[in-house]
Amino acid sequence: MFVADNTLPLPLPLLRTRQRCSEAFRRLKRSDRREALRQFEKRFGRTPSLKAPRTWSEKLTCLKLDADRPIFRDLADKLAVRDFVAQRLGQQHLIPLLASNPVLTRDMFEALPEQFVIKGNHGSAMNRIVTDKSALSFDELKRQTDGWLSRNFYMGSRETQYRNIAPQLVVEQLMLDDGGNIPADYKFHCFNSAEQSHCIIQVDSDRFNGHCRDYFTTDWQRLPLKVKYANSSASRLPTRPDNLEALIECAKNLSQGFAYVRVDLYSLQGQVYFGEMTFTPGSGFERFEPSHFDEQWGEYFDLEHQLSLHTREDLERARLAQL
Template identity: 45%
Template sequence: MTPPNSAQLDEEAAASVLLRKELELHEDKVLAEASQSLAALYQSPAQSGSVIRRIKEAAKSVLPDSLFLSLLHHKCIGRYPNLVRPVTFNEKILQRSLRPDSRYIGLTDKLLVREYIAGKIGQEHLIPLVAAPAEFTRKVFDALPDAFVMKANHGSSFVEVVRRKSETSFEKLRLLADKWLSTAFYSVARERHYRKIKPRIFFEQLLLDDSGKIPADFKLHCFGGRPGGPIIYILVISDRFGSNTRGDVYDIDWNHLDIAIGYYKRSVTPAPRPPHLQAVLDTAVKLCEDFDYVRVDLYAPDNRVYFGELTFTPGAGVLPFTPDKTDYEWGKLLA
């Protein structure tokens, strides 16, 4: 990671002072200025709710990154972060968002990273790519198989699962693709490495296990840079696209930990230890060996291990932990 220079530290120190003394006042001022500049765009009083939302979005767009992230952190975590001397996991992830390693760009791009993954663990661990067109046209749609997953390469949550093509349409998917492509993902949470990723739509094979279900997501938080190997926590997201989504955290021995990450509910009863757990862990260890921290996402249907993505700033540094002390404990693991 590029070390901070004095100008960067001065900027963040100034931001910290603002946060402690004048943060809310500053935010109100920006909102007022945005209101004046946008007022002429709106006509009908009936649209006041929409107007307020758009004013708030405009206000956020003019806030400096460090100030915006501090406000967002306060909203999601309940406290303002220390960006100069970060202590918690989330604070250190915020620092990464502001000063990302140059490697993050290509490794976060969900298309470009495939070459890196093939070189590290082999082509057989990549989800088969169906199409990565320069433009999503009806011809491309017609050539797609009956089942597939549509994704975008430049951000999180750009995923559309299609089990039967007859139940969707080109027009519906094209509208969704256009929405994704027009989203500047950097502006969502100011993760700066996303600014240089060129948005693309691509299509992958739909992974299903032998029972026809979409496999669980294994999100392995890997703290590396240790002689004895990385420290790994496994977040398992089950039934992600269903009505009973759960998020459970395990250690490498498959002990069900009393930790909740984000807004996922824990399962009352932990899942049985997967027979292929060691293969999942071995794959994660291989993929995290070049980094002091990375979240490695994998799928493992029926003893096969497939790569999902590498994430260097999970939750954009505003990821709630329950209990909150986990934020501090994980912060000690991250340099």
């Protein structure tokens, strides 16, 4: 049996290649840090504390600069995450997958039904809801999806979990309620630490016509918090879903082992469906009104635990330790 002698020096060409790669990676990390700081300062008018982060925004900035790890990369990938969800919750909570491919082909397009949702797996804001395929040409959708696939989402705000995701197109069944409407989107901000857990529910309503955003506790008390979009008026306030407990249970199950993650879920005819998992919402640039919620969420967020995760095995050990 051959046993490598690790005491032998590396050949000079290989050593030089390794040194060049190492230096290139260090330059990239320095570039990421400078750009993230510049964007944070532009957004908030102050320099974030990355050595001793206190607010949620500061901690998300720290996380996104150090999130190019297998576990964060796998779960930020909108295709790869499906395996994790099936393992944790079961296949019944996944929206049916119609197709996935590195590029849109004519055969793929022609095989799709009249209604579907198509998106890129490697970032955010790369999706299209198709309600009538007959009104859409292959060439139009091809141009749009090629644009998504050519985009390196990580470069926008240096969310490093997206840096090495291989771009693919994901096509899912379009889920509509009895009225033909897209169901409500429930986003669960889940915080877990050794001492306690917190869950804050974000509800985005009328996303395509007068977008409103509201935040609730797990017993459906609205919080006096505004982020990016106006709160709903009293007459349009989102109602408590009948299956709220089931939604919360699914979110907690998926978030076990993580110090923080946002779990997006849909409720349709009493069934819970998975949307996505997000580790750095808004890239840490969302402005809280009033600002003390940024500090409160920062208190909930055990960043050191989050940065200790490297693999799914690490995550599973952390999850089992909480049971």
